[in-house]
Amino acid sequence: MATKPSWIRRGAGLVATLFGAVTIFAGGRILLGLADAGYYVLRPVLVFNTVMGAAYVLAGLAAWRSARAGAMSAGVIALLNLGVLVTILARHTGGGAVANETLAAMTLRTVVWAALFFVLLWEHGRRAATPPPAG
Numbered sequence: 001m002a003t004k005p006s007w008i009r010r011g012a013g014l015v016a017t018l019f020g021a022v023t024i025f026a027g028g029r030i031l032l033g034l035a036d037a038g039y040y041v042l043r044p045v046l047v048f049n050t051v052m053g054a055a056y057v058l059a060g061l062a063a064w065r066s067a068r069a070g071a072m073s074a075g076v077i078a079l080l081n082l083g084v085l086v087t088i089l090a091r092h093t094g095g096g097a098v099a100n101e102t103l104a105a106m107t108l109r110t111v112v113w114a115a116l117f118f119v120l121l122w123e124h125g126r127r128a129a130t131p132p133p134a135g
Helices: 007-031 043-065 067-093 100-129
Strands: none
Touching: 007 043, 007 067, 007 100, 043 067, 043 100, 067 100
């Protein structure tokens, strides 16, 4: 049974869920042709980020239920984002077309999810080390 969410879990879950909703909205608008990014967009990265928006929302819900599940979800997301970041950095360094905005956005995503991972991991460890109340 899940424990009552701490303010840390609630905050991490809220950040993750809002980040996911904004990601789906922004990416969806560009994919559907309702908006123009204003810079060169790598379509595979755009599709990846938009789909990951749904994973962000699910990770936010997982964090609300359990610091452990939230940390695991955030860790996987951080690693996936890091993989895409490394890929587009390699493309950029090799002279391929990659907008600075794309690099900045993937860096932000990777940092946010790494931070959520470490916060939720810390919260899980803190909760696991706290003895249950007597009674």
